[in-house]
Amino acid sequence: MTAIAMAEQERRQTVTVLFIDIVGFTSLVDDLDCAEVRALQRDYFGAVADVVRAGGGVVEKYVGDAVMAVFGTGAAGFGAEAAASAVRVGLSVQEALRGQLLAGRFSVRTRVGLATGDVIVDLEAAHDGGHAMISGSVVSTAARLQAYAPHDTVVVCPRTRAAAGDLIAFQELPPVRVPGKPRALDLYRALEPHGIRPAKRHLYALPAAA
Template sequence: MLITTPVGSREAVSAARWPVPEERRTVTVLFVDIVGSTGLVERLDPEDVRTLQRAYFGTVSGVLRRWRGVVEKYVGDAVMALFGAHGCDGFDAYRAVRAGLEIQAALDRRPAGDTRLRVRVGVATGEVLVDLTGAHDGGHGAASGAVITTAARLQEYAPPGGVVVCPTTRRAVAGLVEQRPLATMTMAGKAEPLDVWRVTGVSRHRPARHHGPLMGRRRELADAADEVVRALRERRPRWVSLVGPPGSGRSRLLHELTRAVSRVDGAEVRWCVAHCPPYPDGELAPLADLVRALLTP
């Protein structure tokens, strides 16, 4: 159905700003701060403080860029980064969490002199208003929204060397990282307490469990099954590609395909399913989903 919006005049249309300079988007915000920075600075010479800061900020910003994070601002010793400010592929929260884990590991490998830095990391996911022209490294004030305050408060609850996440981030990275409940946090201005989870490491991929009945997609499932059966009978490889945005049901359709084609002409079909989450830029090309089926009759 075509929906039209009346305007006052042709001049009003031509005066509209395009492309749109700001947009509401769901992003993941990461806050990282040094543990005990005040006492640390008090006992160091200014030259040593400068060396420490350069090593710290250089390491943190380098890790964030590798995981496609945008450094939005520096607040004292804290660094705030955005993931998903320019676009979303469904893995922004995962990249932010992995960046938080890698920041501490990188600081452990690169001590600044005799000083070992420990940091706290808070990660929160939610809706913000993004200045698209200002969403770049050092783009102070590029994003506005309550999730920024949530990420900053989460960082304060993180143990030294720890990465903590909000419930939305926890759900977004479920099955990709190991998590355990940490505490229930009461934030000023929020009516309900917030559950806090700590990320303890990267988990091995576990196939998703699908207990409910498949709704729709019967035609797509039948077409894919026909291609697989034809490949087996002809003993020639064929390519079946399932394309769609995150949450559209690709994994569920693949799960149903393995169930639908379990035997062909009396012979058992063996499926091998692999999953590849994003890797840092410069190591491997980011892959939203990599599913390769090796079939043997």
């Protein structure tokens, strides 16, 4: 591929990256048959993907029990609403999974991390399950934030908090030190989106699990 063709296919832009995984997944599946693991993954990935799509995001990849999604790559570009949508999706996924029995028997808890930053976006890979759709350090930051998130919470980096502006309420958490990062990472826990009454907390409804 020529440099001109690559330039047309790829572009630099700001996005919000979301990582979500199941708390205790390894110990959960250790004693399960592979068919049971597959059924659990199918229900879990399907539930997460439904909420991501409804919120305007794109699933970049599924790995084990982790889902990575990207927000802000659409025609409208990146802005406060893209960042806020990513946060709402994280909250809504946790609400949708709460009380559900995946594969008919498994109740799961999750943790979500979000980070915002500049990436190179490969437009040809911009579809659900695309491989290496984006490249940038923000991907590893989002993954690290997810790993250090308290159970059943959505945590974000300072840039995501700033990008979402007044659309989301946040609670400041103690900074955490993680391997590979020269400075402690500031964390903010996402709370209710501003302007949403408790009765309407389910921003993106999902059908009940079978």
